[in-house]
Amino acid sequence: MDAPATVSTAVNTPTRFVEVKGRRLAYRDIGKGVPLILCLRFRGILDSWDPAFLDALAVHHRVITFDYSGLGLSTGQPSYVRTKMAQDAVDLADALGLERFVIGGWSLGGIASQVVTRLHPQRILANVLIGTTPPGKVRLGAKPVFYERALKPVNDLDDEIVLFFHPDSQKSRDAALASHRRIAARTTDVSPAIPIATVMKLLAETQGDDIFVDDNGYLDFLKTTRIPSLVISGDKEIVFPVENWFDVTPQTQAVHLMVFPQMGHGPQHEAPQVCADLITSFIRNL
Template sequence: MDAPTAHSAVNTPTRFVEVKGRRLAYRDIGEGIPIILCLRFRGILDSWDPAFLDALAAHHRVITFDYSGLGQSTGEPSYVRRRLAQDAIDLADALGLERFIIGGWSLGGIAAQVATRLHPERIIKQILIGTTPPGKVRFGAKPLFFERALKPVNDLDDEIVLFFHPESQKSRAAAVASHDRIAARTTDVSPAIPIQTVLKMLAETQAEDIFVDDNGYRDFLKTTDIPVLVISGDKEIVFPVENWFDVAPQTKSVHLMVFPQMGHGPQHEAPRICADLITSFIQNG
């Protein structure tokens, strides 16, 4: 008999659950404590670096998904924060997960914080990568981010600028390696989000603050006992890590890790280090 195929992020099949009138697409690798990961702005299932997911799945059950109406999921697309968070909760319900770790990258980190605020009894720990604390912050995204992030189609050079540190040769090389790992999956790939859909969703969420503190999110972050790991690069152009320097000392459970000479996607530049850090935090934090 042939040995069963070992599933990795590159070859695991996309699965679907029907919940509340829409179909959520997800992928599920590894065993152990479940981790649900929420996507970045314009992200789809195939925006995650397989090396990061596989390293994390060596010790945990790792679940990624497409938000409603995006990628391979059906329903009404929206970047309203509560709706993104609800996608994660509904997926957990459909998979029978009473308690789990929630994580997110960039916009997904905001969704993870909202989900935790709304359902703290279900969240074991939080993993926040390249994201922002709630409410007003001192430092905003650099204009270069918007110039690149809102192009109709992003190429490798855009990825280098958006997620890495283009002034570092080491970071540029890491960007190419990560791009190639993501491109290794050639079947069952989620379609990119059309720019028209992106702009429509942005118009629904325009506000002075990128993470509007309309439900006591910052106060919750300051007082919660749920352990929170924040991972950021010191060359972050979207959500400058200095904003976490302002908030973290006022909290009880935020652990802040800053990677030198890295940008918005440290888990893609140093996938194994980030996965090892997260694993250690889950086991010991």
């Protein structure tokens, strides 16, 4: 009798590569169904996603994660310029033969996701935005503690608790430890951390910009587009305060806002199954 096939999960799926425009993009691909491409956060790599979240999404979707150019396992010139991050996602979709897909992103990746949607609306089925900001000037900025922790050369579990969870909640702290252990479960073919020197260089190149400067009609597009967007945020968000979405959402046609209580910048890591169920239901009912 043949041995049963190994189920591909976020922990065991191999890293794959595509050669496109003179660089090599590293990506991972699990599940079947409507394709969902996820863009990474600041300092994020392939192994910054919680496997439980990706696996829960992969029950109903083809989930594709990747490293931006020149970061992690990808080659090329690294950049945190939003149009270049967005181009990485589009080039990957082209290389995989995906004409239409759901685009999503966490934090900085949510900005890249919105840029993809603005520049290629005919290809986007929906937009999934986690812990990110709307375009243009916002009422509230990141809290100082974010910069204190996010720019440390190496982040430990305590930094993760502060950056992505809600340190005043024991439940959230316990969830942080559980998520940290799930991420650490992958021990082979791991994407390398981004050196702090590279991080600072990328920040210097974008210094002077607003976080998401509205230089291409991004806000007007968000207000008028019929492409559905699901925004997921914690009410204790320290990077991109959810109150900024309160100011914008009533002016939009297709933005759905979900706020999780007593959660921070990474609700999909604190409540991976709930977030995946929400995203799955959202996409299923487009």
